[in-house]
Amino acid sequence: MDTAISARGKWFLRAFFAFFVFFLYAPLLLLVMFSFNDADVPSFPLSGFTTDAYEQFASNEVLKASVLTSIKVSSIASFAAVGLGLLAAIALVRRQFLAKGAVVALLLSPLVIPYIVFAIALLILFSQIDRLPGIAFPLSIWTLVIGHVVILLPAVILILVPRLERIDVRLEEAAHDLGAGWVRTFRSITLPLIWPALLSAFLIAFVFSFDEIVLASFVAGDATTFPLYLFSQLRFPTLLPQVIAVAVIVFAVSMIVIVLTEIGRRVVERRLQIELDPAKYPAGAE
């Protein structure tokens, strides 16, 4: 029997999960519908089908540039945050050092601070650095990346630390005893075990950064990210359909990624089955 869950329990959890996903996706399906609606403001009744929003988006250079900027900023910031977060997580879980509690508090404290306060103070800091003789520190996507890494670090650490704790340190010790250096140990033992957590951390970081508006409105200089563009348009809903079109495209891309992942998973699974049981699957069968 399945020790983790009973059959009835499984049914219940499945229904619960399905409900949850349904409520999570309902607004998105509405957005898809409204992106083809011939009106500026999303509301019922619908006013007629049109692909204008998508066509306008395609010719809106500023909007397209903002999406690209967002992708750039979020990728770099997430990558850096996962890198730094991994270092911190390893240190927290595997090493003993003074003031560990204070370090944990420090690493998690960006979760607390209201972003507007942080954004303004960070901007002040950057402008002061820029004023120092001989140093040019202009506001740009890089200053935004710096700010984003700060706020993404706690999330990364909160995901990696519980996972790292669960890895038996004796596996790593065994590798050392056999002569492997730190890097080799990490690559062969730790990394294969934690890559799903790393990926999850990256995804969450990316998603946070992609939709972040407050820091982007202060420390990015004249670079415009997609959420910043969206928010500055909110005075009149005239551009709302185009922005919704962008959101739908982003949604579609993520759906494609999910479908591809599922397909990829099935392909791998099938391959494994064939490998493991050649008798059942004579050579070349698929």
Next chain:
Amino acid sequence: MSSDTDTVPTPAPPTRRRRVDLGTFGLVGPPVVWLVVFFVVPVIIAGAFSVGILAFFQDEAAFSLDGWIDFLDGSAYLHLFWKSARMSLIVSVIAVLLAYPVAYFMALCAPKRKYVLLLMIIAPFFVSYFLRLLAMKVILGDQGVINSLAYWLGLRDPDDPIPALIYSQPAVIITLVFVYVPLVALPIFVVLENLDRRLLEAATDLGASRLTAFRAVTLPLSLPGVLAGFIFVFVPTLGEYFTPLLVGGTGGFMFGNSIADLYGPSLDWQTGSVLSIFLLAVIALLMVLFGLAGRFLAFRSAPTG
């Protein structure tokens, strides 16, 4: 915490290397330095604003504790803080209670599909939060899907829609719960997916019911993830302002909104900084009091990886 110590041989607790060497600095150094420069210094700047050393109009700058005194001396903001903290607590507890089954389902009931399911609950967050809320308003509004259903079923009069679906405190709580459940589920999932089934098998072999096995084995082992998840929701929601702004109506004003206002149209950076530093201090205090960090890093015996 591994309560089956008599029956399931517990591996010896792993030794921690007492190595305060270059390796440790190399690991913990970069993130700490990053945060000290790009976070602690800005916090100090905010602190300077809170005591008047820095001011919006710099010629008004003068050291003064008035901002702090006014705030702590029973101001409306302090009262608002407690109200918001209560709401955060409610949101966090509900979010954790709902996130656990979600994480459990993905990790333990769908062994093959778990990553796809994980992607499924994270994917919606790629779409702008504001736009999703705008769409939600269409569903929950007076002429929206839910109310129309209610009229059609005769549950309510068309002139008397259910007002509390949007623009109310319950609306804020429900929306926040929805937003945070996937986030909270993530650390719990990450821990649960590596649960050693053999422990559960051993428990049930010895006669425990599934429920007992869950309570004795799964739950304790997943606690670090649950704690991480709780921090993930409680701490940010204390300073939350965007959701209350959009769906709170006139009754959902939270502490974060007052900070946003003080830094916004009021141009009162001193009071705004006081409130923000206060928030930071409260969280730091909580973490110390509950030894959260210690428990967070709980070095339980960690069989398998």
Next chain:
Amino acid sequence: MTGSKPQPSWESAINRRRFVELGMLAAGTTFLAACGGSSSGGATGASGTIADEPGNLSVLEWAGYEYPAYGGKTATGVLQGYVDSYQAPKYTFLTSDDQALAKVRAGFKPDIVHPCVSYVQDWVDLDAIQPWDTALLKNFGDLNPSLVKGGQVDGKQYFIPADWGFSSPLYRSDKVEPDGEESWNLFYDKRYKGKISWWDSPVENFLIYGYTQGFDPYDFANWTDTQLTDATKFLIEKKKLVRNFWSSGTDFDADVANGNVWVGYAWGGSYTAAKAKGLEVVYSEPKEGRLSWNCGFVLAKETKNYHHAHAYVDDWIGAASAAWIIPNYAYGHSNTAVALGGVDPALVSAFHLDDPTALEEPKAHIERYVPDRRRFAKAWDEVKAA
């Protein structure tokens, strides 16, 4: 970092960190005090010619007023003249007047900003702007004189008026019947409980209270502590009738379109949006008078593109740009010499686009600098938190 013996316990670890923080606070503020403070040096002046300047104009602007305006729709007209002769400017979008002030205070350096007139004094106080040289603006003479006057501080022209419009109660004529004459009192009408929306702004809601009570809220002598307390209590009471405090035009328009709100504080754009949705709406003329706003350009003190900035603004206030702005946004333009032939006559009359005196007292109450904004902001926060 400090010399004390390492202690593994929690509380002392935190204490040590606090100590270090205080030390850094002292060091940090000394550093900031030494380097910070107001911008050094005087304003860049009219010396040199336009060819001497780098030409990379940076404008902190509302979305929709940039070149090319609203990418996707035809954009010839706005700033075409400037862009034909000089390098296209770089735009940074602001989200609100206070965000623009905050950003510049914190160190962002644009050449031109587009704030609204009630904030000009703040820009002057921040020592971030310098007066315009109106002799360099060919179209200056065509501008609405009362708006021009409003943009002067200490006799200097710090602000060039550009666009203007009204703020007035918008209501659904099929659902709402004003009690007698149209009035701001509609916001306090208990017949429409749960269907009213106010703007989330500290000052305007008290202005409305003042006008409905019969005194001039812009005469700040009227706002004694008692008066403010009374106003606060009144608004807290009336808050029960209000559905939402809207923060963005889109949000409000969505509420009107979704039937959540029948009465609300609205700018002209909401009227056109609601009409486009096929709703029967009225952009009322309250007996106490509409509120009106006016936004325009200020020049950064340390700009390196002095002449380019003037050329830019000159083009914006010219007839060609106006001819694009007016029909597309139904906003007024400060240039009174523009022909309104192409504009929908219904809009012209609803927004008095052909009447330059429409936004002056006593017909409308144009926005003005509020000296003690913090006081109102605190009171407004009290209303919201109650």
